[in-house]
Amino acid sequence: MIRSALKISLPIMFGFVPLGIAFGLLFQELGYPWYFASLMGIIVYAGAAQFMAIGFLSAGLGIIEIAMSTFFLNSRHMFYGLAFLESFGNWNLRKLYLIFGMTDETYALMTTIKVPENYNKERYYLYITLFAQIYWVLGCTIGAISPGFLTFNTDGMEFAATALFVVLLIEQWIMVRRLLPFILGFIASIFALTFFVNHMLLIAILISIGSIILLRIIKTNNNG
Amino acid sequence: MDELEYLLVVIIVMAISTYFTRLIPFLLFSSGKESFILNYVAKSTPPMVMMILVIYMLKDVNYFSSEIFYTFLALAITIGFQVYKRNALLSIVAGTAVYMFFVQL
Structure with a gap:
């Protein structure tokens, strides 16, 4: 089951790693220790909001403004949970993590795939969510520690996210009709x-x- | 507050704020209560959101440069592979490789 979840989560890797690296590189310019970029990937785990945070941090914006902007920027996630009210199961740590890990990419992937019948749905979702976050934290960390000139030229790799959504749109069409x-x-x-x-x-x-x-x-x- | 304290507070506040947006639907609607409208919305949202996300990703394409050409080429390759092979990874890698080739040209 882990291997199947890993395989199905790979498209997210192509989107998250380069985007995370881009974030890490920007974060590096702020002059903070690198591990704070990893920490953000671990406990905030939101692409757009983390990029926005770079601007906030360099401007020294107030905490209330930061809290509100983050909330509004991520408020679309409120609608994502609706698809998983049932399938995330009972309240436990796993469910709390699945909710925490709800990003555009994991939502898109998990609403489109069919979990094989013999697999436990919540566990399968858990692995996908976990792998996706690992890709993201990995990207953030690589970007934050690598000297800029050493990074592999990832220009254009951001298209992977577009391609993922296009693929899932096609799959949605095949499912929904x-x-x-x-x-x-x-x-x-x-x-x-x-x-x-x-x-x-x-x-x-x-x-x-x-x-x-x-x-x-x-x-x-x-x-x- | 010194700089690292400020950074730490910002990270924690952002973490709480982000988690809250993701938690809201689960707090508002308990899974036990079946609602016809809610079910219908939950089922219709993924195709709508997927369409919106695709358009969102393409909104910044510059229509007056070669970008439009290779963006559509990469899209066509992604769509072609997905329709004929139904292998998500292959479609994404093929489309992205073509896109990267032209961007880095």
Whole structure:
């Protein structure tokens, strides 16, 4: 089961390691000891928020502002948990960790894959989440300790994240076969890009979820 | 507060703040209560989010340079491999390799 989870989590590695290295390199410029970059990867574990933190730290921003900005930047994760209310099982340490490890990439992967029938779902998810975080912490650490000129040229490797989402989009289409959510996601994205470029992800998710609930309610009312 | 204390406080505050966003749905909705609408939303969210994430990743592509050309080439290769081979790793590595080749050219 560990090997299967490792194999299925590998696409995340191609996204997380180079992104983590990029974060580590930026972090290095702040002049703090390298292990704080690893610590961030271990206890914060949020890509965009960690990049934002570089700006905060160099500007010496207040704690309240940092707490609020982090919350808003990551608030899209609130909707991610909805898909796992059942499948994360009962409250225990494992569930607390699975919730902690919910990133765009793990959410995308875990909502798309089918866990083989003979495997324990929660354990399988646990391994995927753990491997994903290891890739991230590894990337952050490598970036923070490596002298800039020694790093392998990773330019363009960020495309791996795009490719992962494209692959999962195709797999979602094969699984779902209903046009509506894809169309709503598309329209909401274009709308959010046009009017709220800086908060595109959150706004697009809010609009698409809002509209799919609305459409469902209208449909239910018409039927009865 | 010295500099390292400030850094440590920032990291801890960010950790709590991030974890809170991830914890909220599990605190609001206990898994025992089946709700029709909630179930429907949970099922429809992944395809919507995947579409949104793809567009989000592509939003900064410069449409007036060669970037648009190799981005679409890499996308086509990723999609092609995924549709015909259904091997996620292969599709991602192939698309990314082509993209990296052109970026570093």
